[in-house]
Amino acid sequence: MALDSVSTDNNSLQSICYRRGSLQLLDQRKLPLETIYLEIRDSADGWSAIREMVVRGAPAIAIAAALSLAVEVFHLNAFSGTAADAASFLGNKLEYLVSSRPTAVNLSDAAAKLKAIISKAAATASEANSVFQAYIEAAEIMLKDDVATNKAIGSYGASFLQNQLKNSKFSVLTHCNTGSLATAGYGTALGVIRALHSEGVLERAYCSETRPFNQGSRLTAFELVHDRIPATLIADSAAAALMKDGRVSAVIVGADRVAANGDTANKIGTYSLALCAKFHNILFYVAAPLTSIDLTLSSGQEIVIEERSAKELLCSRGGLGEQVAASGISVWNPAFDVTPANLITGIITEKGVVTKAGADDAFDIKDFIQKTA
Numbered sequence: 001m002a003l004d005s006v007s008t009d010n011n012s013l014q015s016i017c018y019r020r021g022s023l024q025l026l027d028q029r030k031l032p033l034e035t036i037y038l039e040i041r042d043s044a045d046g047w048s049a050i051r052e053m054v055v056r057g058a059p060a061i062a063i064a065a066a067l068s069l070a071v072e073v074f075h076l077n078a079f080s081g082t083a084a085d086a087a088s089f090l091g092n093k094l095e096y097l098v099s100s101r102p103t104a105v106n107l108s109d110a111a112a113k114l115k116a117i118i119s120k121a122a123a124t125a126s127e128a129n130s131v132f133q134a135y136i137e138a139a140e141i142m143l144k145d146d147v148a149t150n151k152a153i154g155s156y157g158a159s160f161l162q163n164q165l166k167n168s169k170f171s172v173l174t175h176c177n178t179g180s181l182a183t184a185g186y187g188t189a190l191g192v193i194r195a196l197h198s199e200g201v202l203e204r205a206y207c208s209e210t211r212p213f214n215q216g217s218r219l220t221a222f223e224l225v226h227d228r229i230p231a232t233l234i235a236d237s238a239a240a241a242l243m244k245d246g247r248v249s250a251v252i253v254g255a256d257r258v259a260a261n262g263d264t265a266n267k268i269g270t271y272s273l274a275l276c277a278k279f280h281n282i283l284f285y286v287a288a289p290l291t292s293i294d295l296t297l298s299s300g301q302e303i304v305i306e307e308r309s310a311k312e313l314l315c316s317r318g319g320l321g322e323q324v325a326a327s328g329i330s331v332w333n334p335a336f337d338v339t340p341a342n343l344i345t346g347i348i349t350e351k352g353v354v355t356k357a358g359a360d361d362a363f364d365i366k367d368f369i370q371k372t373a
């Protein structure tokens with residue numbers, strides 16, 4: 001697969017650069033001041049890159065994990081086992097990669113799908129190399145499919161918002177980073193914003209700084225400026241005032257995991273935005289691929305929320321700079337929060353927008369998935 005086969009356009013930002021046997025990840029910790037790509041040689045490098053936030057965003061995490069193992073397998077010269085041994089080897093490596101970011105359901109979903117492909121290949125293969133080849137090809141297909149999925153999310157979301165708002169032009173607020181840097185290309189929530197801009201209906205995109213790791217100020221602002229989309233950065237604590245002033249008509253965020261009832265885990269601070277939006281009668285949308293939906297979880301209460309290092313709050317630059325907090329203070333630093341479904345207007349997917357129906361005004365995501373399959 002050629003590197004440029006996953007580009008969304010000639011000027012697209014790419015967090016993942018891949019050719020068969022070679023994977024480079026854009027070190028997003030260095031943005032926007034430095035553009036540095038790190039060479040990923042195996043699944044151990046992939047695990048560390050995900051855990052240390054070199055790459056982030058649920059879709060990008062899944063793709064990076066899959067491809068890191070594909071690169072390792074491509075260069076695996078001394079494997080003497082059977083096809084079944086190869087399947088076991090790959091399965092164990094995938095389990096290891098899933099442990100890097102447990103909240104992101106896309107990662108476990110990708111691992112499950114890849115395991116199914118591995119098992120099928122092992123059942124008919126006469127040698128281990130055939131299983132490895134099947135895995136590499138499947139991982140590469142995931143990379144290509146992610147861009148198409150994101151563009152579909154952008155198209156459905158832009159069309160739906162225009163129908164809902166009926167305005168010639170309007171502004172939206174987004175949180176964290178959900179663009180080309182969080183996916184294989186184009187983005188989810190930021191993909192909707194890109195589509196609105198290309199259709200000439202976006203007045204302005206507001207992005208929150210997204211403390212403590214500053215994905216909004218470092219990454220989303222970087223993408224918006226790069227794409228020449230009219231944009232304004234705000235402090236996380238300014239969102240309520242922004243809504244009170246009538247500056248935004250909708251909020252669009254991404255998702256790391258969506259439960260069967262629509263409860264959504266996303267970057268910490270999303271819940272606060274949803275509460276503010278509800279109070280000010282502003283539409284609140286989640287934009288995410290169907291792979292972010294976990295039907296095995298009945299509600300958000302079952303979603304595991306990981307906690308990040310205390311350094312992200314104690315030091316500047318999301319833990320990478322000098323100490324700014326008092327020595328000896330304790331820290332609570334959850335990476336995500338869960339927004340209840342009753343605060344969410346709709347869930348934008350690559351198959352359309354999930355809306356609420358029925359007397360209880362609730363999402364029926366399972367029915368939506370079955371009808372659009």
